[in-house]
Amino acid sequence: MVLGQLGGSITRALQQMSNATIIDEKVVSECLNEISRALLQADVQFKMVRDMQANIKRIVNPDDLAAGHNKRRIMQKAVFDELCRILDPGKPSYTPKKGKTSIIMFVGLQGSGKTTTCTKYAHYHQKKGWKPALVCADTFRAGAFDQLKQNATKAKIPFYGSYMESDPVKIAAEGVERFKQENCDLIIVDTSGRHKQEAALFEEMRQVSEATKPDLVIFVMDSSIGQAAFDQAQAFKQSVSVGAVIVTKMDGHAKGGGALSAVAATKSPVIFIGTGEHMHEFEVFDVKPFVSRLLGMGDWSGFMDKIHEVVPTDQQPELLQKLSEGSFTMRLMYEQFQNMLKMGPIGQVFSMLPGFSSELMPKGHEKESQAKIKRYMTMMDSMTNDELDSTNLKLMNESRMLRIARGSGRSVREVVDMMEEFKRLAKIWSKMKGLKIPKKGDMSALSRNMNAQQMSKALPPQVLKQMGGMGGLQNLMKQMGNKDLGGMFGGER
Numbered sequence: 001m002v003l004g005q006l007g008g009s010i011t012r013a014l015q016q017m018s019n020a021t022i023i024d025e026k027v028v029s030e031c032l033n034e035i036s037r038a039l040l041q042a043d044v045q046f047k048m049v050r051d052m053q054a055n056i057k058r059i060v061n062p063d064d065l066a067a068g069h070n071k072r073r074i075m076q077k078a079v080f081d082e083l084c085r086i087l088d089p090g091k092p093s094y095t096p097k098k099g100k101t102s103i104i105m106f107v108g109l110q111g112s113g114k115t116t117t118c119t120k121y122a123h124y125h126q127k128k129g130w131k132p133a134l135v136c137a138d139t140f141r142a143g144a145f146d147q148l149k150q151n152a153t154k155a156k157i158p159f160y161g162s163y164m165e166s167d168p169v170k171i172a173a174e175g176v177e178r179f180k181q182e183n184c185d186l187i188i189v190d191t192s193g194r195h196k197q198e199a200a201l202f203e204e205m206r207q208v209s210e211a212t213k214p215d216l217v218i219f220v221m222d223s224s225i226g227q228a229a230f231d232q233a234q235a236f237k238q239s240v241s242v243g244a245v246i247v248t249k250m251d252g253h254a255k256g257g258g259a260l261s262a263v264a265a266t267k268s269p270v271i272f273i274g275t276g277e278h279m280h281e282f283e284v285f286d287v288k289p290f291v292s293r294l295l296g297m298g299d300w301s302g303f304m305d306k307i308h309e310v311v312p313t314d315q316q317p318e319l320l321q322k323l324s325e326g327s328f329t330m331r332l333m334y335e336q337f338q339n340m341l342k343m344g345p346i347g348q349v350f351s352m353l354p355g356f357s358s359e360l361m362p363k364g365h366e367k368e369s370q371a372k373i374k375r376y377m378t379m380m381d382s383m384t385n386d387e388l389d390s391t392n393l394k395l396m397n398e399s400r401m402l403r404i405a406r407g408s409g410r411s412v413r414e415v416v417d418m419m420e421e422f423k424r425l426a427k428i429w430s431k432m433k434g435l436k437i438p439k440k441g442d443m444s445a446l447s448r449n450m451n452a453q454q455m456s457k458a459l460p461p462q463v464l465k466q467m468g469g470m471g472g473l474q475n476l477m478k479q480m481g482n483k484d485l486g487g488m489f490g491g492e493r
């Protein structure tokens, strides 16, 4: 995971601090120095690291820490808040509205993934019923137009470009005009890659922006961008009004700190991340779940807590059992939708798992999302028992989808959307495979007496790793006072 190493180092530094017998200013300073070193090693800009250190020092008062508070948690929260602060400029970006023309211009360094991301962005919206179109204003790189054309054709998205015309300003203006007339509601302008040393290309970018008057300029950034990130991003921001950031190649193992710096430089929110070369490898970005995953443990415990809160007690053991098997069925999805509609927003449970709530229930759109869940349930009502209980997606062939669409009075596209949603949830669900749950009768006794060693054996290895290994787990158990662990395993308390 990009930035994964940074998260691990921060977690270790916090761990070392909480192992100390007396927490005084010196121990806190050492911990902060360790965290700062980790940030610098991950390519976060020096000034940002210095500011972050000063802010945490202000928030964390060693006297408070000494007075029997949970030291690691206080420090962790301060670090968490600071990272969120860096990634969240506090104001949302311009949000295009379906049915109303928006012009979105993509800018960035060479090879950052603009062309790929333009198509992903168009495809993402197209799936949601938008009418996007792509304009290739990259006349600099030979083959850029062919690449866009190929991607656009594959995704059945209209495109505009030219092999002959060398003036990107002219192409951009013409393309935007054409698609305005065709009533496209999302006109996406792809531009050439450039860097701040190329003054003429920066001037050209400004002219493209002037000619097309974009509602939103998106800065596309490769997550492996190093120390140069801050200055480059700032230069883009100073030339055109960057309003949002998309970070690409999050599927790699880059240090990723440069990406944090660039976000700070543009003072614009990250709206999506690219997680692979393919069209669907594109996720809505949410700051808090991302940072908590980065810091190694928050999501898992939060997830279990929320299951406890939202899922009716009598259903918890069964649900956890199914989690441990990792196999997700339509029926399970149906039952969870039912719980969530009854008990509150679905996001409460799954927001703990990155990529989930943001997709299914974006903030501020809860009403629409609930309506969507209800529509999904209507479609599932038209499914046979075999379909509901199957884990095999291949079963859902075209004729079955047609039948479901007809039976529920919805379109085939909506059925396909629901299947996509199901696939995504099944992927998240499969991560829980291997969770070992004590037999029903043994549950409460076992969980009362369970130590970290036993507990570590019960957890799937990838989850244990996410929690910061044995150390992270021991800490979590301390925080929860052990007694609550019965709840994590569905036992009676």
Ligand SMILES: Nc1nc2c(ncn2[C@@H]2O[C@H](COP(=O)(O)OP(=O)(O)OP(=O)(O)O)[C@@H](O)[C@H]2O)c(=O)[nH]1
Binding pocket: 108, 109, 110, 111, 112, 113, 114, 115, 116, 117, 138, 141, 144, 147, 191, 192, 193, 194, 248, 249, 250, 251, 252, 273, 274, 275, 276, 277
């Ligand atoms: N692994 C991975 N590769 C990506 C991702 N996004 C883009 N790429 C790859 O990065 C390379 C560059 O992507 P392009 O879309 O051509 O980049 P560009 O910014 O348009 O390039 P220029 O026009 O030359 O500036 C391609 O090989 C893409 O497949 C991603 O999220 N993950």
